[in-house]
Amino acid sequence: MTGPLHRFDQPGTYIGRSVERADASRLVEGEGTYVDDLQLPRMTHAAFVRSQHAHAKIKHIDVDAARAHTGVVAVFTGADINPLVKPYVGILTHLQGLRSPPQLPMADQVVRCQGEPVVMIVAQSRAIAEDACELVQIEYEPLKALVSAEQALDKDAPTIHPELDNNTAWVREIDVGDASAAFSRADVTVVERTFLFGRHTGVTVEPRSVVVEYNRSDNTMVFHYSGQAPHMMQAILAKHLDFAEENVRVVTRDVGGSFGIKIHTYGDEIATAVAAKLLRRPVKFIADRLESFTSDIHARDHRIQGRIGVDSDGRIVALEIDDLTGIGPYSMYPRTSAIECNQILNLTGAPYQIDHYRARGTVVFQNKNMMCQYRAVGHPVAMAVCDSLLEEVAGEIDMDVVDIRRRNLIADDAYPVTSATGMKFADLSHQQSLERLVELMNYDQLRADQSDRRKKGCYRGIGLVSMVEVTNPSPMFYGVGGAPISAQDGATVRLDAAGALHVSCSITESGQGTHTILAQIAADVFGVDIARVKVSTGDTAHVPYGGGTWASRGAGIGGESVLLAADALKAQVLEVASSILQTTPDTLDIENGVVVNADGDDKISLDELGKIVYYRGNELPAGVNAELIATRHYRVTDYPFVFTNGAMAAHVEVDIETGFIKVLDFWVVEDCGRVINPKLVDEQIRGGVVQGIGGALYEECLYDEEGQYLNATMADYLVPMAGEMPDIHIAHIETPTCTSTLGAKGAGEAGTGGAPAAILNAVNDALRPLNASIFQMPMTPERVLNALKA
Amino acid sequence: MKNKEIEVCINGETIQASVPVRMNLVDFIREKLGLTGSHVGCEQGVCGACTISIDGVAVRGCLMLAVQADGSSITTIEGVSENPVGSALQRAFVEHNALQCGFCTPGMIASSIEYIEQGGLSDRAAIREHLSGNYCRCTGYQSIIDAVASVVDQRAEP
Amino acid sequence: MIADDTQTCQPLAGGQSLMPMLNLRVAQPEVLVDLNRIAALSFIEIQNDVVHIGAMVRYTALMHSPLIDKHVPLLAMALPYIAHQAVRNRGTIGGSVALADPAAEMPAVLKALAATIVVVSAHGQREIPAEAFFLGIYETALDEGELVHSIKIPLATSGHRFGFYELARRHGDYAMAGVAVSAQSINPCTELSIVFFGVADQPLRAVDAQAVLEGCAISDNAALTAAQQSLPAELMLGDTGVSADTRLQLARVALKRALLSMAD
Structure with missing residues (x-):
C-alpha cells in the first residue's frame, strides 16, 4: 500500500485484525436458530407434489383421497393458489430485449420442467403431508421436452410458451474494434476452442426454508426465511400477494449457507405464504434434499465457442466468444436468468488489454429447472474461457504462461481503465498479484519438478488464472432495470444508557462474518471495546432499508454505511459531551469507551454520558438536543461496480490410466482492497476455491433426454468433501477502493470465480505432452479418458 | 400410526417419551425434545449434519429410528461441552474459524470427538479421511482440519 | 413375523442402506423388524x-x-x-x-x-x-x-496373499470399479480368486483372468496384460457419468494395481 498512514492502519485498531466471531461461539454450542428450528403454536407443514415430467399437459388432478387423509389440513392446487398471486415476470429493462412469460407459483394446465409444484398439501406434520402427497393422482399428457439449449433453438422446435414465437429469451452482441481484421493478420496466431460448462447447484447444507405467519386482525404477514435479501422479499411479497409493504415483515435468522441460491422467488415459498393467509395458521415449508436438487436454481450450463489471436510477441490482438445457455422454462424473478450470460460477455478477457473484442450471447428457454445467479455468477466461465485460450495459444507460440500474462495484463499504474466491454476498472493490481503468486508458489521449482516427473511417467500440471471479481455493485446492476433490489445499504448506530453501541444494518449474515466486521468497524470508528458492540441484521421491522447480502457487497457497502453512521454518532456524542464538559467538540475524542481531551485525559465515560442523557436530562444545558443515534446510508457512485482482482494457481496430477485428477496444491493472491478481518477473508477465499474445484471436477446436474433429473441425491451429485481437497495458500495485495472511506471491496466469490480456470489449465498442462486436452467441466474421469483417447 | 414408549438419557437427562415408531432419531431429538442443534441436511446419511453420539459412538441421527435408541445414552451438540475433548474442539473451531454458517458444525464436532477419543493423530490426511463423511459448503475444510489438529496437539503436550 | 406373508415385512439390520430408502420413500414396508437387539448375532x-x-x-x-x-x-x-x-x-x-x-x-x-x-x-x-x-x-x-x-x-493360511483395489471419486463413495483378489501363492499364482465389484450387476468373478494368470508369476507383464484383456466387456454396466467402456478400462486398471500390490 502506498500513501500516508490511514486511520485504519494505526496500531491497536480492530480493522485489519483477525477478530474472532461471536456468532461462531454461539453456533458451536448448537445455539443457532435456523428456520426449521422454529416451532410456533398451531403450525402446519407443507409438502408438494411436483411434476415428474419435464413438459406435459395436466389432464386431471384428483386430490380427494389426500384431502380425506387424517391429519391433512388443506390441499391446494394451482387453481386455488394462483388467482391470489399477481404474476411475476423475470425481466430487467436494461437487458434490452429480454423476455419471459408471466409466472405463477404453481403449475397451471402445463408443467414445463420436472419439479414444478402441482399440488400442495398442508398437514399437521411433514410426514403426514408426504403420506398425503402419495395419495394424489395426476393424469398428464406428456409433451415434447426440449432439454438442451441446442434442441430448443432448432427452428423446427415447438415453442415452450405458445405466446412466444420461438424459444429465445435474449440475445446480446458486442463488437468493439475490428476483430475479423485482427484475426486475419498474417502475424497473428489464432486458437479456437469449444468449452462446455455443466450445470451446478448450490447444495446449501440447510435447504431452502420458510415459515409464514399471517394475522387477520391487522392483515400482516411475517415471512421467516433462510435468505439473503429481506427487503427484496418484502417488496416482492407485498406486490404479488397484495399487501401494503409495511404489513409484510421478513425475518432472517441464522442461514445455513446461501451462495446465491436463497435470493430468488420460488413458487413453493410463495405458495406457502398464500396458504398461511388462507388458513390463518403458520405454515412451514422445508425443502427436502430431492426438492433442493430439482428446484433450487441451477447455474453455469454454457457452451462457448472461443477464439483468441496473439501477435508474435504474445500480445492479445483479438478475442471472440459465442455463448449459448439454456435457462429453464422462465427467466427467474426478479434478478432474471440472463445475468450470467451478460456477465460472461462483460468479463471475458477483463484482466487484459484487448482492443478488438466480439461477443455474442444467446439465452434460451428449455424444459429443465431454472437457472439463475449462484456464487460468482458468470465468473468461472469467463475466466476459464479467456485464460484457457491464453494458455493454449501460449503453448502454440511456445511461450511460458506467466510470461504471456506479463505481456498482456493491464498495468497496475494504468487505472482508471475502461475495458473493451465498457467495464470501468480502478485500483487493481494484476501485475503485482501475478508476481506475488509466482513467488508464493515457487513457480520455477515447480516447473523443474514437473519436467523430472514427466520423464518417470507422472503427469503433473500447473495452471494459472488472472481474474477480476465484480463486487460492491451500484444501482446499475439491478435497480436501474426496475427490480425491487436496493444497491444501497443503511446502518443505524445507537449508544445505550450503559455506554454500549448497538448497530443494525441491512446487510445479512450467512456465516461469512458480517456481524463481526460491522462490529470491528463500529468499534474502531467510534472508539469502544468491540465486546460492547452488538450487531443485529435480518429483520425488516428493525433494520434500515437496504439490499442485503449478494454480489460480494456486504463489507464494502454495508461496512461503509456503518462507518458513516458511527462517524456521525461520534460527532453527535462529542457535541453532547462538549456541552456537559463546557468545551468545544473539536478538543475531544473517544477512546476505549471514554471521552478524552486533546491530551488523552479521561473526561467522561460513555456510560456516564448515557446515564446523564437518558436518566438525568435535567443536568444537560437547556437547548442541547442529545441524539445518541445516527443512521447513514451508502451506495457506490461513479463506478457501476467495484472490481477486485486476483491471481491463482493450481497444481494437479492426472492419473492417465484412470482419468482421476488429484489437486495437489492451490495458491491464491487476492486484492480485495482493505482487509477488515484477514481470517474471515481467507476463509471466504478457501471456501470459494473449494466450491470452484467442485465445479471443475465433480459437480453436475445431469438430465436424460426426456428431461428427467438423474442425480438428485447427495450420493449422486458429488460435492467436494474433505478427503480430496488440498490446503490452500493465500497472500494479499491491498489496494483500497477509491470509492469509499473504508476502501474495502468484496471477497466472497473470487475463489469460486477463479479456481475452475486454474484447475482446467493445470489439467491441460498435465495432458499436453500426451497431445490431449479437455475443455469440458466437470472434468470427470470418463471425460479425461475420452480426451486421452481422442 | 403406532407409537412406542422409549427412555433415553440425553445429555445427562433421562427422558421418557412416546414416539411414532417410524420417526427418525434426529427428528425426535429436534421436534420432540427441542434440541435443535442437530441438523438435517439430506436424510440419507451422506451429509453428516445430523451426526450425534450414541453410547459413545458417532452415528447418523437420520439413519436410526427413535425407537432404536431406547435405553441408550445420547450426546448432542448441546451436551458436548461437558466432554473435555468436545469443549476443546468447540474452542478450537471458534479460534480457527472452522465454521461459517454453522449448519454442519454439530455433526463435524461429533465426528471430530470420535477421531480424537480414538487416538487419532494430528496428521492432516488422516483427519481429512476421518471427516470425509461430513459435508461443509462454506469453509473448504482446511480450517476444520486446523482446528482438529490443534486439539490433538494440545492434548499431546505434557 | 418375517414368516408372515400377509404383510410386507422388512428386516432392519444396521439401517445404513435401508434407512435412506425409507426416508426417501423408495422402500415402504408395512412392518420393519429390528434385528439390532439380537445380541446372539x-x-x-x-x-x-x-x-x-x-x-x-x-x-x-x-x-x-x-x-x-x-x-x-x-x-x-x-x-x-x-x-x-x-x-x-x-x-x-x-x-x-x-x-x-x-x-x-x-x-x-x-x-x-x-x-x-x-x-x-x-x-x-x-x-x-x-x-x-x-x-x-x-x-x-x-x-x-x-x-x-x-x-x-x-482362515487364511500363511502363504496366502491378498490384494484389494478400489477406484472411487471421493473417499467412501461407492466404487466406480474395484476388485478383491486372493491367491494361495503368487510366484507362481495358484488358486487365484478375482472378484470385481461396482462393475456389473453382481460381484463379478473374472474367470478368464484367473485362468490366464494361474501358474504365472504375478508380476509377469504379458500374463497381466492378457488377464486385463480377458475381462468380460459385455458384462460391464454403464450408468450416469460412467459408460460401460470406461468401466472396463477402470476394471483393468484396478486389476493391475491389485495384483501389483500383492507382488510388493
Whole structure:
C-alpha cells in the first residue's frame, strides 16, 4: 500500500485484525436458530407434489383421497393458489430485449420442467403431508421436452410458451474494434476452442426454508426465511400477494449457507405464504434434499465457442466468444436468468488489454429447472474461457504462461481503465498479484519438478488464472432495470444508557462474518471495546432499508454505511459531551469507551454520558438536543461496480490410466482492497476455491433426454468433501477502493470465480505432452479418458 | 400410526417419551425434545449434519429410528461441552474459524470427538479421511482440519 | 413375523442402506423388524478352519477385531473403503450381504474368499456358498422368510496373499470399479480368486483372468496384460457419468494395481 498512514492502519485498531466471531461461539454450542428450528403454536407443514415430467399437459388432478387423509389440513392446487398471486415476470429493462412469460407459483394446465409444484398439501406434520402427497393422482399428457439449449433453438422446435414465437429469451452482441481484421493478420496466431460448462447447484447444507405467519386482525404477514435479501422479499411479497409493504415483515435468522441460491422467488415459498393467509395458521415449508436438487436454481450450463489471436510477441490482438445457455422454462424473478450470460460477455478477457473484442450471447428457454445467479455468477466461465485460450495459444507460440500474462495484463499504474466491454476498472493490481503468486508458489521449482516427473511417467500440471471479481455493485446492476433490489445499504448506530453501541444494518449474515466486521468497524470508528458492540441484521421491522447480502457487497457497502453512521454518532456524542464538559467538540475524542481531551485525559465515560442523557436530562444545558443515534446510508457512485482482482494457481496430477485428477496444491493472491478481518477473508477465499474445484471436477446436474433429473441425491451429485481437497495458500495485495472511506471491496466469490480456470489449465498442462486436452467441466474421469483417447 | 414408549438419557437427562415408531432419531431429538442443534441436511446419511453420539459412538441421527435408541445414552451438540475433548474442539473451531454458517458444525464436532477419543493423530490426511463423511459448503475444510489438529496437539503436550 | 406373508415385512439390520430408502420413500414396508437387539448375532469366533461372523457384527467391530486382522486380511483391507466411520459404526456385514448391492465391497470380498452364507428361517438353517448367493442387483438366493444369520470365511493360511483395489471419486463413495483378489501363492499364482465389484450387476468373478494368470508369476507383464484383456466387456454396466467402456478400462486398471500390490 502506498500513501500516508490511514486511520485504519494505526496500531491497536480492530480493522485489519483477525477478530474472532461471536456468532461462531454461539453456533458451536448448537445455539443457532435456523428456520426449521422454529416451532410456533398451531403450525402446519407443507409438502408438494411436483411434476415428474419435464413438459406435459395436466389432464386431471384428483386430490380427494389426500384431502380425506387424517391429519391433512388443506390441499391446494394451482387453481386455488394462483388467482391470489399477481404474476411475476423475470425481466430487467436494461437487458434490452429480454423476455419471459408471466409466472405463477404453481403449475397451471402445463408443467414445463420436472419439479414444478402441482399440488400442495398442508398437514399437521411433514410426514403426514408426504403420506398425503402419495395419495394424489395426476393424469398428464406428456409433451415434447426440449432439454438442451441446442434442441430448443432448432427452428423446427415447438415453442415452450405458445405466446412466444420461438424459444429465445435474449440475445446480446458486442463488437468493439475490428476483430475479423485482427484475426486475419498474417502475424497473428489464432486458437479456437469449444468449452462446455455443466450445470451446478448450490447444495446449501440447510435447504431452502420458510415459515409464514399471517394475522387477520391487522392483515400482516411475517415471512421467516433462510435468505439473503429481506427487503427484496418484502417488496416482492407485498406486490404479488397484495399487501401494503409495511404489513409484510421478513425475518432472517441464522442461514445455513446461501451462495446465491436463497435470493430468488420460488413458487413453493410463495405458495406457502398464500396458504398461511388462507388458513390463518403458520405454515412451514422445508425443502427436502430431492426438492433442493430439482428446484433450487441451477447455474453455469454454457457452451462457448472461443477464439483468441496473439501477435508474435504474445500480445492479445483479438478475442471472440459465442455463448449459448439454456435457462429453464422462465427467466427467474426478479434478478432474471440472463445475468450470467451478460456477465460472461462483460468479463471475458477483463484482466487484459484487448482492443478488438466480439461477443455474442444467446439465452434460451428449455424444459429443465431454472437457472439463475449462484456464487460468482458468470465468473468461472469467463475466466476459464479467456485464460484457457491464453494458455493454449501460449503453448502454440511456445511461450511460458506467466510470461504471456506479463505481456498482456493491464498495468497496475494504468487505472482508471475502461475495458473493451465498457467495464470501468480502478485500483487493481494484476501485475503485482501475478508476481506475488509466482513467488508464493515457487513457480520455477515447480516447473523443474514437473519436467523430472514427466520423464518417470507422472503427469503433473500447473495452471494459472488472472481474474477480476465484480463486487460492491451500484444501482446499475439491478435497480436501474426496475427490480425491487436496493444497491444501497443503511446502518443505524445507537449508544445505550450503559455506554454500549448497538448497530443494525441491512446487510445479512450467512456465516461469512458480517456481524463481526460491522462490529470491528463500529468499534474502531467510534472508539469502544468491540465486546460492547452488538450487531443485529435480518429483520425488516428493525433494520434500515437496504439490499442485503449478494454480489460480494456486504463489507464494502454495508461496512461503509456503518462507518458513516458511527462517524456521525461520534460527532453527535462529542457535541453532547462538549456541552456537559463546557468545551468545544473539536478538543475531544473517544477512546476505549471514554471521552478524552486533546491530551488523552479521561473526561467522561460513555456510560456516564448515557446515564446523564437518558436518566438525568435535567443536568444537560437547556437547548442541547442529545441524539445518541445516527443512521447513514451508502451506495457506490461513479463506478457501476467495484472490481477486485486476483491471481491463482493450481497444481494437479492426472492419473492417465484412470482419468482421476488429484489437486495437489492451490495458491491464491487476492486484492480485495482493505482487509477488515484477514481470517474471515481467507476463509471466504478457501471456501470459494473449494466450491470452484467442485465445479471443475465433480459437480453436475445431469438430465436424460426426456428431461428427467438423474442425480438428485447427495450420493449422486458429488460435492467436494474433505478427503480430496488440498490446503490452500493465500497472500494479499491491498489496494483500497477509491470509492469509499473504508476502501474495502468484496471477497466472497473470487475463489469460486477463479479456481475452475486454474484447475482446467493445470489439467491441460498435465495432458499436453500426451497431445490431449479437455475443455469440458466437470472434468470427470470418463471425460479425461475420452480426451486421452481422442 | 403406532407409537412406542422409549427412555433415553440425553445429555445427562433421562427422558421418557412416546414416539411414532417410524420417526427418525434426529427428528425426535429436534421436534420432540427441542434440541435443535442437530441438523438435517439430506436424510440419507451422506451429509453428516445430523451426526450425534450414541453410547459413545458417532452415528447418523437420520439413519436410526427413535425407537432404536431406547435405553441408550445420547450426546448432542448441546451436551458436548461437558466432554473435555468436545469443549476443546468447540474452542478450537471458534479460534480457527472452522465454521461459517454453522449448519454442519454439530455433526463435524461429533465426528471430530470420535477421531480424537480414538487416538487419532494430528496428521492432516488422516483427519481429512476421518471427516470425509461430513459435508461443509462454506469453509473448504482446511480450517476444520486446523482446528482438529490443534486439539490433538494440545492434548499431546505434557 | 418375517414368516408372515400377509404383510410386507422388512428386516432392519444396521439401517445404513435401508434407512435412506425409507426416508426417501423408495422402500415402504408395512412392518420393519429390528434385528439390532439380537445380541446372539454379534459374534466373531473361530470354528475349526473358518472365522464365523454373526450377521449383526458392525463394520467397526470387524475393523477392531484382531481375529479379522489375522485370519481374514482381505476383509480387513476392504473395510476402510466402506463409507465413513459414522456409517461403519452402524452398518453390518449381514446387512450388506442381504442387500447385495453390486457396488458394495463385502459381497465381492466374501465371494473372493469362498465364504459361506448361513441363513435361517422358521423352517431351520441352511448354508449357501457366496458364489451362489449373489444373483443380481439387490437380488440374492434368500427365499421368502429367510434371514442372513452369519458368515463363515475360511482362515487364511500363511502363504496366502491378498490384494484389494478400489477406484472411487471421493473417499467412501461407492466404487466406480474395484476388485478383491486372493491367491494361495503368487510366484507362481495358484488358486487365484478375482472378484470385481461396482462393475456389473453382481460381484463379478473374472474367470478368464484367473485362468490366464494361474501358474504365472504375478508380476509377469504379458500374463497381466492378457488377464486385463480377458475381462468380460459385455458384462460391464454403464450408468450416469460412467459408460460401460470406461468401466472396463477402470476394471483393468484396478486389476493391475491389485495384483501389483500383492507382488510388493
